[in-house]
Amino acid sequence: MKKKLTLEEGLNILKEGITKAMMILDGYPTSALFTCEEYMKLYDCVYDMCVQHPPYEYCADLYEIFKKALEESITSKVMPALKDKTHIYLLYELWNMWTKYKVMAKCLGGFFLYLDRHFVEDRKAVSLSDLSICCFDDLVCSELYPKILEAAISLINQDRDDNSVCRDLLKNVSTFFVEIGRGKMHYYENFEMAVLASTANYYNHLVPEWLLHYSSADYILKAEYCLSQEKERASQFLHQPSVEKLLLVVHEQLLGETASKLHEKQRAECGDGSFPYQEVLSGCEGLNLGEGSSRA
Structure with missing residues (x-):
């Protein structure tokens, strides 16, 4: 035994x-x-x-x-x-x-x-x-x-x-x-929230400088480039829904909240305002914010 x-x-x-x-x-x-x-x-x-x-x-x-x-x-x-x-x-x-x-x-x-x-x-x-x-x-x-x-x-x-x-x-x-x-997903969701908040803060500080130093057309090109870079970067370490949220944040900071200021800048550059504002934003029409995203 x-x-x-x-x-x-x-x-x-x-x-x-x-x-x-x-x-x-x-x-x-x-x-x-x-x-x-x-x-x-x-x-x-x-x-x-x-x-x-x-x-x-x-x-x-x-x-x-x-x-x-x-x-x-x-x-x-x-x-x-x-x-x-x-x-x-x-x-x-x-x-x-x-x-x-x-x-x-x-x-x-x-x-x-x-x-x-x-x-x-x-x-x-x-x-x-x-x-x-x-x-x-x-x-x-x-x-x-x-x-x-x-x-x-x-x-x-x-x-x-x-x-x-x-x-x-x-x-x-x-x-x-x-x-x-x-x-x-609470740890990841907290991470996502922190990434979105820091991204909004990052671009919020850049916007006044860009509006001061770039033409409206160059500003649009700069915004388009940043959206492209953010998508490439975030896709490597965030889940796709998080990438889409981040791109919406960047778009809102660079093009949404500054729309009226860009309009004013365009009018000043054109003198008589002969070019419609929509034409200034034409560079953004093809921006891909990620599948399922919405700017609404």
């Missing part, structure tokens, strides 16, 4: 595996840390502790051990790596740590897999996969989300000014906001 594992005995077996799994956050590949035999030993340990008869059935304890392992990995390795980072360096390190954390959480989840098949379903608990995301959200996003959002908006504005090659990073940040929401 197989000897019953006590909680202490099982934890002693699991501790080594948990410690090794955390090394994934230091850059070690899973294949370099575990042999198939070692991995199965850890899985079997959890399995045995789940199927033993009371008082040796430890599903609830193992669930907490898994959760504490995730929390410890974040507080001991993830947060120290992110804590002092700002701007683009924070975004790079966030994606780096999030990518490695997901691998580590999947590795740990493999040890504790039987909990998903038994305890989680019976107790209506959060799945191991969702729990790993919840821990990251609670311990990282709750503290650093404002800094992450600020850094992302700053990077977008930097891209507008110097056409930097960081759009892959912006795509990663956008993906992170979706993944950390576990199917709910």
